[in-house]
Amino acid sequence: MNxxxxxxxxxxxxxxxxxKTLGDAIALCANVAGFSLDKELQLLLGVxxxxxxxxxxxxxxxxxxxxxxxxxxxxxxxxxxxxLHARGYDLHSIRxxxxxxxRRLREAEExxxxxxxxxRVLTEALHGRAP
Numbered sequence: 001m002n003x004x005x006x007x008x009x010x011x012x013x014x015x016x017x018x019x020k021t022l023g024d025a026i027a028l029c030a031n032v033a034g035f036s037l038d039k040e041l042q043l044l045l046g047v048x049x050x051x052x053x054x055x056x057x058x059x060x061x062x063x064x065x066x067x068x069x070x071x072x073x074x075x076x077x078x079x080x081x082x083x084l085h086a087r088g089y090d091l092h093s094i095r096x097x098x099x100x101x102x103r104r105l106r107e108a109e110e111x112x113x114x115x116x117x118x119x120r121v122l123t124e125a126l127h128g129r130a131p
Contacts, residue, residue, distance in 0.1 A: 008075045008076065009075040011028065011032045011077070016082050019082050022058065022082060022083065024082075025083075026056055026062075026078075029071060029076055030070075032078065041074075044073050045073060062079075067079055067080075
């Protein structure tokens with residue numbers, strides 16, 4: 001089974017809020033990623049068409065590991081955001097925490113910017129130009 005995480009796909013809070021059911025949010029999750037709830041996505045998740053259909057209709061619950069795999073495969077959290085909205089949360093004030101990888105990348109980019117600035121200042125000083 002493929003456990004690949006898709007590139008993030010932007011899903012707007014207003015799109016999530018328009019969904020009437022968790023099944024609709026699952027469909028939105030797939031559609032935003034370019035899936036049409038077809039065999040490709042079902043194979044990626046290791047579920048059959050009937051089970052996927054039951055998730056959408058609400059006749060079968062989705063266990064967290066499979067829902068998490070769906071969101072990872074699609075690169076968005078539409079079902080999770082829908083659940084938060086259904087519980088009364090303001091989707092506009094919720095934000096993701098920075099992961100360790102994102103933090104290290106941000107810090108590296110900040111160091112590169114500082115080193116680039118320092119190099120420019122030194123180069124200008126060596127050539128007799130004011131910074």
